[in-house]
Amino acid sequence: VLLLIVIAVAAAVLVYMWTVGYAIQMRPTTPEAPERLKIEAGSLYVSGSDVVAELYVRNIGGALAHVRNAYLLTAAGEVVGSVLVDSTIDVGKVEAITVTFEGAASSLALGRPYIVRVVTSLGVESAIALKAMKAPSALISVYEFHPSSYEMLRGIYVSGRLPESLKGVDGDCFVADAEPIQAEGSYTPSWLNVLEGSITEGDVEKLSSNDDQYLVVKPTHPPPPRKLSLSVGGSSNTARWDRLVWGASFKFDKSGVSVTLQLYNYAEGRYPTSGDGFISCTSQANVEQLVKQTITSSSERFRAADGSWRMLINATAVPEFDAYFDYVFYNVTYTAIYIVQPIFIFAGLKTDGVTVKLAVDVASKYNLSSLPVEVALWNYRASRWDVAYSYASNPSPGQLDAIRFEVASGAADYVSGSGEARLYVKATSSTGPFRQWIDLLRLTQCVR
Ligand SMILES: [Ca+2]
Ligand SMILES: [Ca+2]
Numbered sequence: 431v432l433l434l435i436v437i438a439v440a441a442a443v444l445v446y447m448w449t450v451g452y453a454i455q456m457r458p459t460t461p462e463a464p465e466r467l468k469i470e471a472g473s474l475y476v477s478g479s480d481v482v483a484e485l486y487v488r489n490i491g492g493a494l495a496h497v498r499n500a501y502l503l504t505a506a507g508e509v510v511g512s513v514l515v516d517s518t519i520d521v522g523k524v525e526a527i528t529v530t531f532e533g534a535a536s537s538l539a540l541g542r543p544y545i546v547r548v549v550t551s552l553g554v555e556s557a558i559a560l561k562a563m564k565a566p567s568a569l570i571s572v573y574e575f576h577p578s579s580y581e582m583l584r585g586i587y588v589s590g591r592l593p594e595s596l597k598g599v600d601g602d603c604f605v606a607d608a609e610p611i612q613a614e615g616s617y618t619p620s621w622l623n624v625l626e627g628s629i630t631e632g633d634v635e636k637l638s639s640n641d642d643q644y645l646v647v648k649p650t651h652p653p654p655p656r657k658l659s660l661s662v663g664g665s666s667n668t669a670r671w672d673r674l675v676w677g678a679s680f681k682f683d684k685s686g687v688s689v690t691l692q693l694y695n696y697a698e699g700r701y702p703t704s705g706d707g708f709i710s711c712t713s714q715a716n717v718e719q720l721v722k723q724t725i726t727s728s729s730e731r732f733r734a735a736d737g738s739w740r741m742l743i744n745a746t747a748v749p750e751f752d753a754y755f756d757y758v759f760y761n762v763t764y765t766a767i768y769i770v771q772p773i774f775i776f777a778g779l780k781t782d783g784v785t786v787k788l789a790v791d792v793a794s795k796y797n798l799s800s801l802p803v804e805v806a807l808w809n810y811r812a813s814r815w816d817v818a819y820s821y822a823s824n825p826s827p828g829q830l831d832a833i834r835f836e837v838a839s840g841a842a843d844y845v846s847g848s849g850e851a852r853l854y855v856k857a858t859s860s861t862g863p864f865r866q867w868i869d870l871l872r873l874t875q876c877v878r
Contacts (some may be wrong), residue, residue, distance in 0.1 A: 466491035467548065467556035470524065474502075474544060474560035481511060481534040482565070483546045485527045487556065489519040496551040500529040503545040505559070510537050515548065538562050570786065575851075575873045577774035583854060584609045585770035588865070592774075596871040599793045599830070603867040606770050608859060612672070613766035617739070619662040619758050626651065627658030630752070637662060637758045640679060644754035654748040662758050663740030666733055669764040674729035677722025678743065678758045682713035687747040689713060691721065694740045697731040701742050707732055713745075718756065729762070770866045771856040776873050779849040783877040785842040792855060793832040793870035796823045801857045801864065805835070808852035811843040815854070823857065830869060845875070 472485040481502060489495040496518050502511040511531030519525045527548070538544070540562050547557040576593035590596075590604030618638035624647060632645035649656035676693055691709040692701035702708045706725045713719065725732065733739045739760055745753055779785075792805060804820040819835040837844065845851055851873060857866055 464492040465489075465495045465550050465552050465554040467495055467497070467519075467550065467554055469546070469548065469556045469558040472546060472558050472560050473563065474546060475563040475565045476535045476538060476540065477530075477565045479533050479535045481531040481538055481562070483529050483531070483560065485529070485546065485548065485558070486524050487517075487519060487527055487548060488524045489521055491554070492521065494521065495519045495554070497525075497527065497548050498551045499549040500527075500531075501545075501547045501549070502531050502534060503547065505543050505545065507545075510534050510544070540564065570876050570878050571780070571783070573780055573875045573877065575776045575779060575875065577853075577871055577873075578777045579775045580604070581773045581775070582606065583771040583773050584611075584856070585772060585866070587772075590868075596774075596868060599832070599870045601869065603869045604772070604871070605868075606772050606866050608768035608770040608857070608864050608866070610765040610863065611767050611769055612763055613669075615667055615669075615762045615764065617664050617666040617760045617762070619741075619760075620664040621662065623661045625659040625661060627660070627753075632755075634662065637755055640757045642756060644680075644756055647753045647755065649745075649750065652750065655746050656748070656750055657744070657746045658753060659742070659744045661740055661742045663738060664760065665736070665738045666760060666762060667764070668733075668735070668737045669762075669766070671729045671762045671764045672726070673763040674725040674732060675722060675761045675763075676725075676732075676741070676759060677709065677720065678741075679718060679720040679756045681716055681718040681754045681756075682745070682747075682751050683716060683754075684747060684749055684751040685713055685715045687713040687745050687751055687753075689721075689743070689745045692742045692744075693732045694742070695731050696734050697728075713747075713751075718754075722759070766860070768859045768863050769856065770864070771854050772866075772868075773852055773854045774871060776851040776853070777849065779845050779851055779873075779875050780877045781845070781847065781849045785845050785875055786878050787836055787838045787874075787876040788841045788844055788851070789834060789836045789874040789876075790818070790853065791832070791834045791870055791872040791874070792868065793830050794823075794855060794866060794868045795828055795830045796857060796864055796866055797827050798859055798861065798864040799823070799825045799827050801859055803831075803855065803857045805833070806854050806856070807837065807844045809840075809843050810846045811840075816844075832870070841876075851875075 468488045468490050470486045474483050497515050511534035549555040576596050585606040588605040595602045622634040627647045628650045630646045636643045636645045649658045693707035709721050801823040804817045806815040806817045809816045
């Protein structure tokens with residue numbers, strides 16, 4: 431209890447001291463002149479034989495401030511230059527004041543700090559320490575643009591208005607879905623088993639191409655009906671398939687040989703005897719026949735989990751015969767990757783001056799994690815896309831990535847003579863479909 435009382439007393443004393451101290455501090459130093467100034471920023475540079483100070487001065491007092499004098503001093507307080515000023519600053523406002531100290535350049539050392547002080551008509555002053563610099567060669571103007579139109583190079587437009595939706599990070603987005611890009615795979619047999627019959631010429635290599643080089647097989651077990659049977663297979667991929675086209679090309683030296691081709695159905699664990707995965711035909715003497723089937727639904731049934739496949743070929747006839755197999759094929763079409771790649775067109779860029787720098791801001795998100803994203807600018811001089819920035823999207827799907835990059839070298843090449851610039855934001859996925867949201871897209875042009 432005693433300790434608590436001691437703490438309470440100590441706290442009360444502290445509060446008292448703080449209040450008194452505060453009151454003393456708040457008492458105006460010049461009660462008859464409620465002017466107060468603050469130089470918030472500035473630059474000091476040599477221009478010919480003169481020294482120029484650019485100052486941003488705020489009136490933080492309670493009355494109109496009249497700035498009447500400016501002084502340039504060394505760090506030691508020695509006056510290097512003084513000049514009359516005539517600038518009035520409203521309460522709370524900032525004025526940009528440029529003062530020129532004529533002929534002061536000779537007494538200034540570049541890179542050293544100097545003090546610039548401004549004084550009002552009532553003697554209120556403010557000072558800032560600035561380093562003496564070389565004169566900027568020319569003024570640089572900065573302009574901001576948002577895209578006014580787009581072209582969808584890859585992807586499907588969903589929603590979002592240009593340029594409104596891209597003006598700020600506000601949840602109002604330009605939205606596009608990735609487009610599936612088809613690929614094809616051709617898988618020739620890599621192994622062969624003759625179950626009935628015997629090979630009289632050729633091997634599995636002969637079955638890999640359409641080249642009139644044959645694997646020749648004849649039945650070995652008379653009496654009739656004579657029969658041969660072989661299985662071939664290989665390995666394919668494990669992608670999601672849109673279509674499987676399979677079959678073989680062969681000829682027989684006799685007519686009337688009945689031939690069946692069967693593709694192993696791994697889902698059912700057997701060779702089908704009708705429908706998908708089953709082909710039958712009858713031979714014509716010495717005429718090469720191409721038989722094939724296209725499977726469009728659940729064609730992945732006809733491959734194992736590791737992508738391997740196998741085909742069974744049977745041929746039966748009463749008379750003795752020779753079979754000539756030219757090639758066996760197993761071709762698939764599948765979605766290899768998904769790409770979204772909208773091109774945004776910026777119009778009205780400045781063409782009266784040299785573009786010395788471009789800066790690009792993109793705030794975007796995706797519903798898949800860690801997608802490779804690249805932002806490219808169209809190079810009008812070289813007629814090509816230059817990838818200016820690439821990154822992986824957020825590992826958390828739906829989280830916004832805000833990126834900014836600048837192009838300084840050759841920046842003028844990215845602005846056309848008519849004041850147009852083009853940019854794309856491309857994302858790629860090899861795992862599945864996805865959506866792109868672009869919340870902010872801004873192009874900043876710096877012109878000299
Ligand atoms: Ca062949
Ligand atoms: Ca937006």
